[in-house]
Amino acid sequence: MRVLVIGSGAREHALLLALRRDPGVEALAVAPGNAGTAAIAEQSDVDITSGDEVVKLAKDFGADLVVVGPEVPLVLGVADAVRAAGIACFGPSKEAARIEGAKSFAKDVMDAAGVRTARSEIVDNPARLDAALDRFGPPAGDPAWVVKDDGLAAGKGVVVSADRDAARAHAASLLDSGHPVLLESFLDGPEVSLFCVVDGETVVPLLPAQDFKRVGDGDTGPNTGGMGAYTPLSWLPETVVTAIVDDVVAPVAAELVRRGCPFSGLLYAGLAITSSGPAVVEFNCRFGDPETQAVLPLLRSPFGELLMAAATGELAAQPPLQWRDGAAVAVVVAAENYPGRPRLGDVITGADGPDVLHAGTARREDGSVVSSGGRVLSVVGTGADLAAAREQAYAAIGRIKLPGSHFRTDIGLAAAEGRITL
Ligand code: GLY
Numbered sequence: 001m002r003v004l005v006i007g008s009g010a011r012e013h014a015l016l017l018a019l020r021r022d023p024g025v026e027a028l029a030v031a032p033g034n035a036g037t038a039a040i041a042e043q044s045d046v047d048i049t050s051g052d053e054v055v056k057l058a059k060d061f062g063a064d065l066v067v068v069g070p071e072v073p074l075v076l077g078v079a080d081a082v083r084a085a086g087i088a089c090f091g092p093s094k095e096a097a098r099i100e101g102a103k104s105f106a107k108d109v110m111d112a113a114g115v116r117t118a119r120s121e122i123v124d125n126p127a128r129l130d131a132a133l134d135r136f137g138p139p140a141g142d143p144a145w146v147v148k149d150d151g152l153a154a155g156k157g158v159v160v161s162a163d164r165d166a167a168r169a170h171a172a173s174l175l176d177s178g179h180p181v182l183l184e185s186f187l188d189g190p191e192v193s194l195f196c197v198v199d200g201e202t203v204v205p206l207l208p209a210q211d212f213k214r215v216g217d218g219d220t221g222p223n224t225g226g227m228g229a230y231t232p233l234s235w236l237p238e239t240v241v242t243a244i245v246d247d248v249v250a251p252v253a254a255e256l257v258r259r260g261c262p263f264s265g266l267l268y269a270g271l272a273i274t275s276s277g278p279a280v281v282e283f284n285c286r287f288g289d290p291e292t293q294a295v296l297p298l299l300r301s302p303f304g305e306l307l308m309a310a311a312t313g314e315l316a317a318q319p320p321l322q323w324r325d326g327a328a329v330a331v332v333v334a335a336e337n338y339p340g341r342p343r344l345g346d347v348i349t350g351a352d353g354p355d356v357l358h359a360g361t362a363r364r365e366d367g368s369v370v371s372s373g374g375r376v377l378s379v380v381g382t383g384a385d386l387a388a389a390r391e392q393a394y395a396a397i398g399r400i401k402l403p404g405s406h407f408r409t410d411i412g413l414a415a416a417e418g419r420i421t422l
Helices: 010-020 051-061 071-075 078-084 103-113 126-134 164-176 238-258 291-298 303-311 386-397
Strands: 002-007 027-032 065-068 088-090 120-123 145-149 159-161 181-184 191-199 202-205 214-216 220-223 228-231 264-274 277-284 327-334 356-358 361-363 369-371 375-383
Touching (some): 002 051, 010 027, 010 291, 010 375, 065 078, 078 088, 088 264, 103 120, 103 238, 103 277, 120 126, 126 164, 126 181, 159 164, 191 238, 238 264, 238 277, 264 303, 291 327, 291 375, 327 386, 375 386
Parallel strands (some): 002 065
Antiparallel strands (some): 228 327, 264 277, 327 375, 356 375
């Protein structure tokens, strides 16, 4: 089969590598891609938010399957356009993608499906902000305020702070720019990302992973799109994964079917494992970044076949997924000043190994590779256990040179040292 992947991050690089390992995949294309993906797929620079441009590219390439990586084209309906053109597409419809695109919709679906999530309130009028803030955070007995953009914000619309002034300032700036704000109660406990391939009411979970959203070691500093991830989670009992599938993802998938917008694609449940059990922090309508870079290297089953089965309504007939033993870690190398305005255009060397996935990179005419985004690379290590996987990832990072770059040194460390308990 011929597969076109849409997107340009390390996640899409990981998707392409996993597809390339499937003997049933004969050709790969990517749009727009980056300096790393150019080596493994035909690359075209189209506007990926335009259904017409993506459909034209898919037809020109003769794609049997289009896999849409990022949320923005999904929320804008690109998967609908591809399907309407008669081409199989892995990715939800515009209607179903609202599970990520509008947090208020996600809350409503979870409420109807009886799924545990944080208590929340939407504020769209600045005059109501102060009274709403009093119903959350320390005045309401929570350790911190959780303030989110109701719409898409690339992971950076969230502020979690015990400082009322900081929480208020973030909410006020979102409101000032016309974005409704979601206030939430704080969910305590280790976080889990569980990716599920979903086709209507059929749910197939991948290995659970943990993401590190804060920029600094020890979970300090501002939120980012994700600074690293590891899988599997030795501290998470299999019964909890089963409970997440049965009590969280399956009821939400069924509720979307009931509402006439069945989900087809990757439904990503971000959860906190609280003392009273799993509770949803957020749903996303696509593979997560950087968890995908850690999860997919451990998948042994043919990945293209899995995605095609979901895209064509055949997921229930797929055999159980097979996984490699061991662990995987992905560590993000970010540009200077990320998650603020990153410094771009720095030359990168030592980033051509098979364990280095590219995100914000571009190739200059002179052949050099330069940084072109905030999260520049994801470096992946695999090994017999988490300690070995970490060692491999950090050894590979040691070979990379990117002036001003930074990365977290503690990805997977607490789990490797047995310091995560439920
Ligand atoms: N890992 C966070 C995200 O993909 O949104």
